[in-house]
Amino acid sequence: MTWAVMLCVLLGAALLQSGLPGWIWLGGAKWPFLLAATLYYAFTRRPATMLVAAIVGGVLQDALSPLPFGYSAFCLAGVGLLAAAFRPLVLGESVTTQAVFGAVAGAASAMAWYVLLAGRGAVEWPFARALWRVAADGLLGAAATPLTFGAARALDRMVGNVTDEEREAESWYGRRGPA
Amino acid sequence: MRGGKALVYLTLVLAILVLLNLPLSFSLRVKARLRDQVAPLRGLGASAARRLSGVGAFLADAWGFHRRQENLAQALTEARAALWRLQALEEENRELRRLVGFASQQPARLVLGEVVARGDVSGWWETLTLNRGWQHGIATNMPVVTAEGLVGRTVAVSRQTCEVLLLSDPTFKVAARVAGTEGTGIVRGRGMRSGGPPRLELLAAAEPVRMDYVSCDVNVVAGAAVQTSGLGGLYPPGIPVGRVLRVARDPSGLYQRADLEPAADLAGLKYVFVMLYAPEG
Numbered sequence: 001m002t003w004a005v006m007l008c009v010l011l012g013a014a015l016l017q018s019g020l021p022g023w024i025w026l027g028g029a030k031w032p033f034l035l036a037a038t039l040y041y042a043f044t045r046r047p048a049t050m051l052v053a054a055i056v057g058g059v060l061q062d063a064l065s066p067l068p069f070g071y072s073a074f075c076l077a078g079v080g081l082l083a084a085a086f087r088p089l090v091l092g093e094s095v096t097t098q099a100v101f102g103a104v105a106g107a108a109s110a111m112a113w114y115v116l117l118a119g120r121g122a123v124e125w126p127f128a129r130a131l132w133r134v135a136a137d138g139l140l141g142a143a144a145t146p147l148t149f150g151a152a153r154a155l156d157r158m159v160g161n162v163t164d165e166e167r168e169a170e171s172w173y174g175r176r177g178p179a
Numbered sequence: 180m181r182g183g184k185a186l187v188y189l190t191l192v193l194a195i196l197v198l199l200n201l202p203l204s205f206s207l208r209v210k211a212r213l214r215d216q217v218a219p220l221r222g223l224g225a226s227a228a229r230r231l232s233g234v235g236a237f238l239a240d241a242w243g244f245h246r247r248q249e250n251l252a253q254a255l256t257e258a259r260a261a262l263w264r265l266q267a268l269e270e271e272n273r274e275l276r277r278l279v280g281f282a283s284q285q286p287a288r289l290v291l292g293e294v295v296a297r298g299d300v301s302g303w304w305e306t307l308t309l310n311r312g313w314q315h316g317i318a319t320n321m322p323v324v325t326a327e328g329l330v331g332r333t334v335a336v337s338r339q340t341c342e343v344l345l346l347s348d349p350t351f352k353v354a355a356r357v358a359g360t361e362g363t364g365i366v367r368g369r370g371m372r373s374g375g376p377p378r379l380e381l382l383a384a385a386e387p388v389r390m391d392y393v394s395c396d397v398n399v400v401a402g403a404a405v406q407t408s409g410l411g412g413l414y415p416p417g418i419p420v421g422r423v424l425r426v427a428r429d430p431s432g433l434y435q436r437a438d439l440e441p442a443a444d445l446a447g448l449k450y451v452f453v454m455l456y457a458p459e460g
Contacts, residue, residue, distance in 0.1 A: 018300040019224035024371050030302035051191040059198070063213035065299035066334060066342065069206035070199035077195055113303065123303050124349040
């Protein structure tokens with residue numbers, strides 16, 4: 001059921017991210033629900049599961065945008081791996097932790113995308129506007145991540161995914177020890 | 180066991196590398212197929228957003244409505260709600276008739292498309308998604324217009340939908356001519372700015388677009404109309420692009436540049452036409 005729930009979470013995140021408008025005061029930044037979903041799987045599942053979520057979410061994001069194929073999967077996987085590395089050191093259940101990770105991940109991924117896209121000549125933004133966009137992505141990441149965690153956790157609980165998978169992931173991290 | 184985990188990670192890393200290096204034609208086909216699968220759900224979202232916009236108008240008039248409701252029976256309240264719905268339908272009907280009249284006067288065949296989503300999912304480009312695709316004869320790099328003027332061009336087409344890059348996007352460029360003169364140049368977008376009438380989707384208007392490389396010998400005045408020149412073959416000549424707001428000499432001194440107010444209202448698009456115009460060559 002984990003995979004079915006993951007597909008629902010990612011599809012819902014992609015539709016919400018696509019449908020919600022990008023506000024002009026935030027540089028047109030979109031709510032990063034796909035990034036937040038990747039962070040959720042980084043915090044609650046094994047890294048392999050998170051990578052699958054990053055790849056599927058990245059494919060969805062690239063398909064619904066002019067982004068070259070693979071860019072989003074690459075950025076989401078990178079952000080997810082970094083979050084997974086810090087997971088043993090933080091309290092993943094805390095809304096503050098989720099917001100902070102969402103903010104840092106949002107800003108970092110925005111900067112990564114800008115560097116990749118500007119390098120290809122796919123966007124022609126002045127650097128000041130790009131910085132504004134990085135800050136806006138951080139802000140929206142901080143807001144979107146706790147919401148996504150709550151919704152995904154509720155869905156997992158509804159189908160009974162939470163207990164068994166979390167126990168397995170915790171034991172996996174317990175064997176490895178803190179990073 | 181450890182070897183099995185390593186194999187899983189290796190497979191996933193290889194999958195990412197494969198995605199990054201897919202042949203362009205194959206990745207475009209896959210993207211088009213995925214967009215078609217998601218298109219019906221995005222249409223539902225756009226429909227819900229339109230209904231929400233109607234509720235907003237009702238709440239904005241709530242104070243006046245409550246004053247009237249003191250003197251009116253419940254039947255009159257229901258009749259007024261029905262009248263609002265009918266007025267919205269009538270306005271939409273009037274707008275569509277105006278667009279059909281515009282379409283019948285054009286030499287190139289026009290395909291009417293409804294805007295089902297605004298902005299791409301990443302937010303890095305100014306785009307629209309229309310509910311028309313290659314099954315309606317649409318291909319990439321076709322001009323997109325309204326009765327007022329140029330809106331953009333198609334950049335990605337699937338069977339049922341297409342993505343339109345807007346005139347306001349900084350990567351959009353079009354060869355243009357100042358009407359009534361020999362002055363030609365390149366018009367490019369400069370993004371959106373805050374302002375304009377409030378809308379659920381966006382509190383924004385298009386920044387004035389910039390026309391560069393206009394010869395210093397050409398007398399360009401404020402208020403002059405700018406149209407597509409047809410040079411380059413991507414756009415037919417004569418499509419209104421905008422009106423000159425101000426003209427200045429470029430700091431290099433080699434040419435003039437003009438700021439243009441876009442002819443089409445890029446922030447409030449609901450219906451647009453895709454011009455089935457094949458590029459030359």
